[in-house]
Amino acid sequence: MGLTPYLAFAKKSFLSKSAYRLDHWMGILNTMIRLFIFVEIYKSLYGTREAVDGITMTMVTTNFILSLCLESFFAVDDFYLSSRINNGSIATEMLLPVSFHGRMLATNLGTAVFKLIFHFIPALLLAIFFIGMEAPAGAGNFVLFILSAILGYGVLWSISFMFQMLSFWLINVWAIMTIKNVFINVLSGSMIPLWFMPKWMSGVINFTPFASIYFSPVQIYLGNIGAAEIGMCFVKQIVWILVLMIIGKLLWIKGQKKMVVQGG
Amino acid sequence: MVICNSVIKFVLKNIDLHIPKGKVVGVIGASSSGKTTFLKLLAGLLQPESGEIYVNRCNPLGKNIATLRETAALFAKVPVFDEKENIRDYFNKIPIVYGLKKSDFDDRLRSVSEALDFEKYMDLKVTDLSFGMRRRAELGTIFCRDAKLYLIDEPCLGLDQNGKEAFYEIVRKCQREGSTVIIASHNMEDIKNVADRIILLNEGQVVFYGDIEELHKRFIPMDECFVQYEGRLPDLSDLEIEQYRIDNDKIQIRYNSNHVTSKEVIEHILSCTKIKSVHIKQEDLSESIKTAKAISENG
Structure with a gap:
């Protein structure tokens, strides 16, 4: 038993993703278009200036390329639980001798690995070729960047996980998920690099989980922050994952209680 | 279990x-x-x-x-x-x-x-x-x-x-x-x-x-027996049955199986006359659902 069923779920989701080819090509195109637009906007904002507040144009470009490409493979199905609650198949799931969360994570990871190989890498190569970006500050930074990106996915997944648990009480979680995603887009630096936020605001954002998703890995990649701050970034990511997962798990227990008491 | x-x-x-x-x-x-x-x-x-x-x-x-x-x-x-x-x-x-x-x-x-x-x-x-x-x-x-x-x-x-x-x-x-x-x-x-x-x-x-x-027995005790006989009309007065109907050479008998068994009914008829065919019908089991409901409603 052990991990085998979860690997099978991940593999299944990996394979089923490959069935939707058009969706996949459109996804890459979408990433490229957004990247192009963002980079062009900042190019015209920069004009002839070398740097703004010590941030060079290439740093901005690198931020966009990395965070948009990461975003392209950070796959989370926000409606995994709610769709199952709405059509009633949650009861079938409850009767399976595997963990629901494990299955949910495995399914998402399968998709994520697919997108990492067939979306992230091609998009990144295209971006490097056509737009160009900075090399990592050092080999160590690059390794830490990868670690931090994995934890970033963990944070993103935990946020979605926690919000999904609201499906037990709400018939439609679409609005909440949309608001959540707007928060992620704006506050994670994938739209507006957090360097350009007012001081007080970036201070606040630093204490939210959003900065830990894309911005921390980018900062590490660029070598903008020192060893102590890098350590702090990792601590923040891990703490956020734990906090969100614990809240999510508590909501899950409460939700299940509601289900067995009130019946579906 | x-x-x-x-x-x-x-x-x-x-x-x-x-x-x-x-x-x-x-x-x-x-x-x-x-x-x-x-x-x-x-x-x-x-x-x-x-x-x-x-x-x-x-x-x-x-x-x-x-x-x-x-x-x-x-x-x-x-x-x-x-x-x-x-x-x-x-x-x-x-x-x-x-x-x-x-x-x-x-x-x-x-x-x-x-x-x-x-x-x-x-x-x-x-x-x-x-x-x-x-x-x-x-x-x-x-x-x-x-x-x-x-x-x-x-x-x-x-x-x-x-x-x-x-x-x-x-x-x-x-x-x-x-x-x-x-x-x-x-x-x-x-x-x-x-x-x-x-x-x-x-x-x-x-x-x-x-x-x-x-x-x-408990909910649908009423059985029905259809007999086609040959010869003289059997005497049913001594059988504990609910009702019977005679139609030419056919008799339809309704009885409570708790009081009298199908075997007894047939044996009784056989003792009086000859039988050409017999068909016994138990009530549809779904009737028990109705009976149960009726019992609970009438206390």
Whole structure:
């Protein structure tokens, strides 16, 4: 038993993703278009200036390329639980001798690995070729960047996980998920690099989980922050994952209680 | 196998039951008499408001892995298949999820899919299947693995006669292998072919729990006997019967089987005259649901 069923779920989701080819090509195109637009906007904002507040144009470009490409493979199905609650198949799931969360994570990871190989890498190569970006500050930074990106996915997944648990009480979680995603887009630096936020605001954002998703890995990649701050970034990511997962798990227990008491 | 101690939940009131291992039990009752609630309690999908339930000595609510593996449940309203995938994809997942040996599972699946005749639909999506075919495939999902307890809600919904017979055959096979099968249905006739015991629910109360013969005696004791005779008219005045009707050489006799047996009726007629043909009709078991309701309404 052990991990085998979860690997099978991940593999299944990996394979089923490959069935939707058009969706996949459109996804890459979408990433490229957004990247192009963002980079062009900042190019015209920069004009002839070398740097703004010590941030060079290439740093901005690198931020966009990395965070948009990461975003392209950070796959989370926000409606995994709610769709199952709405059509009633949650009861079938409850009767399976595997963990629901494990299955949910495995399914998402399968998709994520697919997108990492067939979306992230091609998009990144295209971006490097056509737009160009900075090399990592050092080999160590690059390794830490990868670690931090994995934890970033963990944070993103935990946020979605926690919000999904609201499906037990709400018939439609679409609005909440949309608001959540707007928060992620704006506050994670994938739209507006957090360097350009007012001081007080970036201070606040630093204490939210959003900065830990894309911005921390980018900062590490660029070598903008020192060893102590890098350590702090990792601590923040891990703490956020734990906090969100614990809240999510508590909501899950409460939700299940509601289900067995009130019946579906 | 299943023990209920004064269980209360929604419409169900004070359910006290003990279902031994290896029995096929039919749960019958009118709509909203608590059949599905009863099965969901046993599956651990609902928590009793009070009372205790043990399935194989465990509380089904605990959902421990061993209990989940030993129970196979199918509910009428709960979708089984993912609309995006083939029927076969779903079946391929079962041996992985339950940790079964692939070759054993494939053999069993082959025999079940042949019996229920859904093999040729394996590569379709559930949305492409007719209601009856979907039902066959759904039944396949629980019978394709070995479980100690099968819980099935309305199995014959949408099944044609062939499907029903295949289903009975599989249930009997499971019983021979020592499994306990609990089937809920509003249609008594679907169950009487396989069930050893019947639980009759009326507005959440168990009004009867026992074998079918007993149910007949208690709730639908009226039998009818059609006799075609030759020779002189038999004298029926000494028989304890409800009513009779004579039509040329045919007699229709209605009697309470608790008071007089069919054997006695026939022997009595034989002693008076010659018989050309006999036909005995027991009342439809579904009548018991009506009787139970009538009894409870009249106190």
